[in-house]
Amino acid sequence: MKYPAFLLLALFAFSCQTATKSDISIQGELKQWHKVTLLINGPETSEYAAENPFLDYKLDVTFKNGTDSYTVPGFYAADGQAGETSAREGAIWKVHFRPNAPGTWSYTVSFLNGKNIAILDGNVSGEPVGAHGTEGTFEIGASDKTGADFRAHGRIVNGGKGYFKIQGADELWIKNGADSPENFLAYEDFDQTYRFSLKNEVREGEADPKKGLHAYEAHISDWKEGDPTWQDGKGKGIIGAVNYLHSAGLNSIYMLTMNILGDGKDVWPYSDHNERYRFDCSKLDQWEVVLDHMESLGMMAHFVLQETENEVLLDNGYTDVQRRVYLRELVARFGHHLGVSWNLGEENGPHNWTPVGQTHQQKLDMAAYLRNLQSWPGNIVLHTHSDDEYQDKYLEPMLGAGAIDGPSMQIANPVRVHERIRYWVEASEGVGERWVVCMDEIGPHWMGVMPDADDPKHDTVRNHCLWGSLMAGGAGVEWYFGYRYAHNDLALEDFRSRENWWVQSTLATRFMKQFPLEEMSCLDELVDAPGAYCLAREGETYLVYLPAGTDVAKLRLNQSVAMNVRWFNPRSGGELQQGSIASINGNGLQALGTPPSDPDMDWVVVIQP
Known part of the structure; x- marks a missing residue:
């Protein structure tokens, strides 16, 4: 729905603020974890003005409540509703904030003008403008949201023990997301979005500039009345796609924010493909519509920078x-969201096939600047190359450095997933800084997770990649689609092409969440069965994944405790079932028996007192 700028200002003028100037209004629901936006009347300017509004003005607002204090960067917003009007000029500036507690919040505005002032460090001096020095207060109440909506729970953060958690709560959050299409934001209804390439020939794995952008037409029917759109009904395809993924149990979407010169060449935040210092206010407003909707459904934005x-x-x-x-x-625009992971870069670092890349120090500097921009806990990760040599080369120097929260793993050989995830979980734990290790891209690079039409059961991916990752102590998964099959990484239009797979991935991640994972370790050596995985807190809880074809499996108990044996079907889910043996007791190897059905298929055994 469209609202003229003067009406927006009038609607929110009657907030609970107390300001010393009349050029600030507050937009949004004044509730805990909801988005509260300060709309500030500032200098009249434009995206293309000689005095660059993105570089030569620095807007920061400090919010306080008791001992909590957050300084939040603001941004130039053109006419304040550029997503609807496609405006490139105006006098509205915004700051988005998420209050983490009810009560009285105060704010103080710093708004300065000066050459390149926006990116200068520390307490900088500049010419005060507009609302500089304005102080005010507003009252925050309890959230009224329920269900998966992040606003009902809080911010997703690194829990410090290898898993994401909800900030301030003892609740784990396990990622289950879509890694494809990486150019998720190359959507035809976004302003100034197109594919740019000067090449006459396109190599395999690159987007064809002669073909269209994502329309997600298959998901227009998933858009629901009351869902957001912009500019007279635009956006139904991408909003519908988000709805479908949520309905399938997914809670994360991987998305490049800039792929100039990359495989897709169709996503950038700038006011022009060739611009590097100015941003497209209307396009970014439209991105925000999608991100707001994702948040309402409890879906993380995995920004790949x-x-x-x-x-x-x-x-x-x-x-x-x-x-x-x-x-x-x-x-400034998107960091306020409660589910965000900042990825420093896909396949980051030089390789023999891409010899020019960032150095270790450049990665550290980028991570430090990104972290310093945020007053709240932020998740910073680093996507890897697919082979051991270059993973080790770039991740080992990061161990213990405090720069990243964990690696975003790409692993070429599915059979190696369990081994490699376990390696980085244990290596980070060994230096006293347990990483959040996620399996975000599986190989081979041309295949990934195939469509259901080509691989309806997905046995290999389920065994080696899904359960292999989670049983190694992995904190979550995202799924890549290769480039040789229908609805592939850059050309996906219908997420239902992998519906069978979403069922299995959702079953696994939801199943794992019920266990005390932060206290459990990968202990495959306790199980006497080829290819089995074991995640355990000895004496209390053992999870044993048995691959298809397992004949006899035994679990080594190091203390005499009576344990019940139950079986979980990783293919179709359901309640825990009893197999041929109801319980075990005693030291040494104990036979686990046989499953309740389908003895030639894979099963997960749960052993608890």
Whole structure:
């Protein structure tokens, strides 16, 4: 729905604020974890003004409640409703904030003008403008949201013990997401979105510039009355796609925010493909509509900030003016969301097939600047190359450095997933900084997870990648679709092409959440069965994954405790079932018996007192 700028200001003028100036209004529901936006009347300018509004103005607002204090960057918003009007000029500036507690919140505005002031560190001096120095208060009540909506729960953070958690609560959050299409935001209804390429030939794995952008037409029917759109009904395809993924049990979407010179060449936040210092206010407003909807459904935005092909496009890899203004704009606009993971870059670092890339120090600098932009806990991860050599080369120096919360793993050989996830879980734990290790992209690069039409049962991926990751202590999964099958990584239009797979991935991640995972370790050596996985807290809980074809499995108990034996079907789910043996007791190897049915298929055994 469209609202003129003057009406927006009038609607929110009657908030609970107490301000010393009349050029600030408050937008949004004044409730815990909801988005509260300060709309500030500032300098009249434009995306293309000689005095760059993205670089030469610095807007920060400090919010306080008791001992809590958060300084949040603001951004230039053109006419304040650019997503509807496609405006490139105006005098509205915004700051998005998420109050983490009910009560009285105060705010203080810092609004300064000066050359490149937006990206300067520390307490900078500049010319005060507009609402600079304005102070006010507003009252925050309890959230009225329920269900999966992040606003009902809070921010998703690194829990410090290898898993995501809900901030301030003792509740684990296990990622179950779509890694494809990586160019999720290359959507035809977004302003100034198109595919740019000067190539006459396109290599396999790249998007064809002669073909259209994502329309997600198969998901228009998944859009529901009351769901958001923009500009007279645009956006139904992508909003419907988000609805479908949520209905299938997914809670995360992987999305590049800039793929200039990359595989897709169709996503950027800038006001032009060739621009590096100015941003498209209307396009980014439209992205925000999608992200707001994702949040209402409890879906994390996994922002991938660059690709291996363009990781030195900004400042030759350094964190200088171009990279700083890019990161600041994204954090100012989208960092407030309660489910966000910032990925420093896909396949980050040089490789023999992509020899130009960021150095270790450049990655550290980028991560540090990104973290410093956020007053709240942020999740920062690093996507890897697919082979052991380059994973070790770039991740080992990160161990114990405090720069990232964990690796976003790409593993070429599905059979190696369990081994490699376990390696990085244990390596990070060994230096006293347990990483959140996620399995985000499986190989081979041309295949990934095939459509149901080509692989209806997905046995290999379920065994080696899904359960292999989770049983190694992995914190979550996202699924990549390769480039040789229908609805592939860059050309996906219908997420239902993998509906059978979503069922299995959702069953596994929801099943795992009920156990004390932070206290459990991968202990495959306790199980006497080829290819079995074991995640356990000895003496209390043992989860044993038995691959298809397991004849006899035995579990080594190191203390004499009576344990019940139950079986979970990883293919179709359901309640725990009893197999041929109801319980075990005693030291040493104990036979687990046979499953309740389908003895030639894979099963998960749950052993507890």
